[in-house]
Amino acid sequence: MHYILCKDQSWIKALKQEISENLSHDFTVAEGFPLIKLSQVADLQNTFLAFSTTALINAIELAEESIGKQAAKITELIIEKLGSEIKINCHVFSLTNKYGILETGRAEILKDKLIGNLKKSKIFCRRTDFERSLPFVQVLVLADRSIALSILDSSEMQDYHSLVSPYVGGFNNVEDDKKAPSRAYRKIVEAQELMGISISPQEVLVDLGASPGGWSYIARKQGAKVIALDRSPLREDLMDDPMVDFIQGDAFKYKVQQKIDWAVSDIISTPERVMELLDYWVLNNNCQHFIFTIKFQGDENYNILSQFKELAGKSNFKIILKRLNANKNEATIMGTQNI
Numbered sequence: 001m002h003y004i005l006c007k008d009q010s011w012i013k014a015l016k017q018e019i020s021e022n023l024s025h026d027f028t029v030a031e032g033f034p035l036i037k038l039s040q041v042a043d044l045q046n047t048f049l050a051f052s053t054t055a056l057i058n059a060i061e062l063a064e065e066s067i068g069k070q071a072a073k074i075t076e077l078i079i080e081k082l083g084s085e086i087k088i089n090c091h092v093f094s095l096t097n098k099y100g101i102l103e104t105g106r107a108e109i110l111k112d113k114l115i116g117n118l119k120k121s122k123i124f125c126r127r128t129d130f131e132r133s134l135p136f137v138q139v140l141v142l143a144d145r146s147i148a149l150s151i152l153d154s155s156e157m158q159d160y161h162s163l164v165s166p167y168v169g170g171f172n173n174v175e176d177d178k179k180a181p182s183r184a185y186r187k188i189v190e191a192q193e194l195m196g197i198s199i200s201p202q203e204v205l206v207d208l209g210a211s212p213g214g215w216s217y218i219a220r221k222q223g224a225k226v227i228a229l230d231r232s233p234l235r236e237d238l239m240d241d242p243m244v245d246f247i248q249g250d251a252f253k254y255k256v257q258q259k260i261d262w263a264v265s266d267i268i269s270t271p272e273r274v275m276e277l278l279d280y281w282v283l284n285n286n287c288q289h290f291i292f293t294i295k296f297q298g299d300e301n302y303n304i305l306s307q308f309k310e311l312a313g314k315s316n317f318k319i320i321l322k323r324l325n326a327n328k329n330e331a332t333i334m335g336t337q338n339i
């Protein structure tokens, strides 16, 4: 069974629609939870589900038992699949209808037990950051104390790149930054975290539709040189920053002489125009990494995403398509060129 999670109940309708359009397989909605269970027959390799926050792929279901027994069984299954002497990402959480994703209570005790067991077999769980190149174990404790367990090896992590999240249960809360010129900064922070790639000092970032400057602000904070395009100026401190080159004009007309590190866009435009950006920047390899916001035209007009999925399949980029936590009536497409 695949366990497909989304942010909350309000996303279920769109997620159901997306699953029906993309995968002709049976699924059930877990009553009262932001969770859809999908038949394991569905092949999710290289699939995009923008309205899912994370997924437990090929999940094994384990019945309710004592925490010790459950931890022992999970350990056994991990060793059987991944061997020993390795590092893994490991998330253990429960899903409650009242509080959403929780890492406390039974999930916390189970995690401690599991980590202890795994250590004895020289399997080390990363404590903090998520490393996309490592195997990934997800343990979901359900309301009846049964468990869904998903174990992905490193190569499966590539196959399901757009479906699994570095955030526990797909839930995140980008840290507040009161100095940012706009709340939009949260999108570029969340996108980098999802990609597992950060803007580095000395890299060049082209910020399309940059005003008032939330995204440029984050890129500067991370040490990059910014080329910002908008019809309106940025906040004054960014306009005065010698590492920000502001160009007033139409961002769609901007072309580069040579490939740049990052192309990002938060332009308010139709999805069709974002496809033009994808064509220029991604399909024509004019950048190494990109993050583009797709603004939906009215509510529930989401089937436009299928055209983005098709384009993504034609590129030589590792792509993620998600509705971010920080997105309003939007989704975000992002990616990195395969080396």
Ligand SMILES: C[S@@+](CC[C@H](N)C(=O)[O-])C[C@H]1O[C@@H](n2cnc3c(N)ncnc32)[C@H](O)[C@@H]1O
Residues within 6 Å of the ligand: 181, 182, 183, 184, 185, 208, 209, 210, 211, 212, 213, 214, 215, 216, 229, 230, 231, 232, 249, 250, 251, 252, 266, 267, 268, 269
């Ligand atoms: C949502 S705001 C961007 C917010 C910005 N990312 C931030 O963090 O502060 C969208 C911007 O796109 C700009 N925009 C819309 N069409 C544009 C175009 N054709 N060329 C340049 N900028 C454009 C608007 O002027 C607006 O400032």
